[in-house]
Each structure stands twice: as structure tokens, then as C-alpha cells.
Amino acid sequence: xxxxxxxxxxxxxxxxxxxxxxxxxxxxxxxxxxxxxxxxxxxxxxxxxxxxxxxxxxxxxxxxxxxxxxxxxxxxxxxxxxxxxxxxxxxxxxxxxxxxxxxxxxxxxxxxxxxxxxxxxxxxxxxxxxxxxxxxxxxxxxxxxxxxxxxxxxxxxxxxxxxxxxxxxxxxxxxxxxxxxxxxxxxxxxxxxxxxxxxxxxxxxxxxxxxxxxxxxxxx
Numbered sequence: 001x002x003x004x005x006x007x008x009x010x011x012x013x014x015x016x017x018x019x020x021x022x023x024x025x026x027x028x029x030x031x032x033x034x035x036x037x038x039x040x041x042x043x044x045x046x047x048x049x050x051x052x053x054x055x056x057x058x059x060x061x062x063x064x065x066x067x068x069x070x071x072x073x074x075x076x077x078x079x080x081x082x083x084x085x086x087x088x089x090x091x092x093x094x095x096x097x098x099x100x101x102x103x104x105x106x107x108x109x110x111x112x113x114x115x116x117x118x119x120x121x122x123x124x125x126x127x128x129x130x131x132x133x134x135x136x137x138x139x140x141x142x143x144x145x146x147x148x149x150x151x152x153x154x155x156x157x158x159x160x161x162x163x164x165x166x167x168x169x170x171x172x173x174x175x176x177x178x179x180x181x182x183x184x185x186x187x188x189x190x191x192x193x194x195x196x197x198x199x200x201x202x203x204x205x206x207x208x209x210x211x212x213x214x215x216x217x218x219x220x
Contacts, residue, residue: 004058006093014094015044015059017051028218029102031094031127032059033109033116036074036172036192038067041112042193052209055218056102060090061117083141087119088099095124104128104218110190111135114162121147129217131210134162134187136170150217152179152207159187172204181209 003011019027022102025050030050034043039061041045050057062081091107098105106129114135121130122142131152137144151174155167163183171180183189183206185199192198 001061004093004097006089007147008089008175009218011090012090012093013061013065014097015047017044017047017057017059019051019054019056025190026101026156027054027056028214029098029105030055030057030214030218031091031105031107031120032057033091033107033113033120034062035188036068036112037079038074039214040067040193042191049207055106057058057099058094058099060086060094062086062090067176081112083116083118083119083138086116087123088142091116091120093122095120097128099126106130106214106216106218108131109135111188111210118142118144118147118196121149125149129214131213133206134159136162136166139140145172147174147178149216150177150213151175152181152213154181154183154190154209155182155204156185156187156189156202157176158185161187179213181206190204 001013002016032047043059047057063077069088076156107120110133114132115137116138117130117132119142129150133154165194181201185202187202188197189199190203
């Protein structure tokens with residue numbers, strides 16, 4: 001865990017997973033945004049996977065040390081999160097931190113983090129790419145039609161929150177260059193810590209697509 005500075009001068013904490021460099025060149029960076037459960041061991045593990053793939057990854061702790069173990073707890077924490085503050089302060093600060101150390105920086109997130117991925121793609125123009133997993137930003141937070149950076153989305157056909165119809169509506173607002181993928185799975189299919197929804201085949205395919213996308217847009 002490290003401290004980093006927000007644009008307003010306050011400090012936030014985040015989990016940092018650094019990619020090693022054997023050639024002396026800067027590694028690309030990635031902001032990884034938590035699910036509504038919080039910055040838990042699963043998200044830290046995903047950060048380490050990204051670092052092993054060559055991306056220095058910073059996962060901000062948006063709940064300030066709190067985590068949820070039940071859907072009711074997660075709902076409470078999410079409802080009390082200031083999404084605009086998280087976008088313009090926590091995520092903007094994370095971007096500024098990574099830009100000091102990395103060649104280019106992208107953003108990716110899951111569920112609630114997917115919604116904030118869209119918000120970051122709209123409001124943080126210094127980002128170079130965004131990969132969203134089954135998340136939709138409220139219209140009051142971000143208009144997807146304003147996204148100018150390369151965008152990739154991963155959505156589940158059996159999702160009763162980010163439904164296929166809502167994913168279609170999102171896609172209709174995005175530029176034609178955006179990549180949108182659908183999977184025969186449930187919401188949360190990438191989370192191997194939740195066996196009730198995890199789908200190994202879909203998660204593997206989504207991971208491969210995400211790495212290819214990030215390498216294409218973030219590596220020099």
C-alpha cells in the first residue's frame with residue numbers, strides 16, 4: 001500500500017503492483033478500479049497479474065480501508081461513495097502518480113469500477129485507453145458519447161444489472177472504433193473469488209482480449 005496525492009492536496013491510499021523493467025525503459029501504467037466489494041485480495045491479485053504482464057498497476061482504495069462481505073454491505077458502501085469525487089480526485093491523483101513513472105496510462109475496472117472506468121475515460125483526457133468490465137456510469141456522472149480514447153467493453157449476456165439491452169445502449173453511444181464483447185456468463189464472471197458466478201473460459205478470453213488491447217494502446 002502507498003499514499004499518493006489527489007489534486008486537492010489530500011492523500012489517498014492505493015495498492016501498487018510494479019512491473020519490472022530490464023531494459024531501463026518506462027513501463028506502461030494502469031489504474032485498476034475495485035468492484036463494489038472494496039479493495040480486497042481479489043483486486044490486489046488482479047493488480048499483480050497486470051504487473052506480471054508488464055503494466056505497473058495502481059488500485060486506489062476508494063472505500064478508505066473498508067470492505068464488504070455481503071451484498072447489503074457492498075450496497076451501503078457504494079451508495080455512500082461520492083462518484084464525482086472519486087473520479088476527479090482519487091482517479092485523477094492516481095493518473096498523475098502513474099504518469100510520473102510510466103510511459104502511458106490506461107484504466108480498467110469491474111462492476112462499480114467499470115462505471116468509474118467510463119467516467120475516467122470521459123473526464124481524464126490524459127488517459128490513453130480504457131477497458132470496462134460490466135459497468136455502466138450514471139448519465140449524471142459521464143456521457144459515454146464524449147469518450148475520445150480507445151475503449152473496450154466486456155459484458156455478460158446473463159447479467160440482470162448491466163443487461164444486454166443496457167450494453168447495447170452504451171455501444172450505440174460509443175465511437176465505431178470501440179471494442180465491445182459479450183460473454184455467455186453472469187455478472188461478475190471474471191471474479192475467481194466468487195465461484196457462484198466465475199466462468200473460467202469467459203474470464204480467460206476476456207483477459208487475453210484486455211491484455212492485447214492494452215498492449216496495443218499503451219506500449220510504446
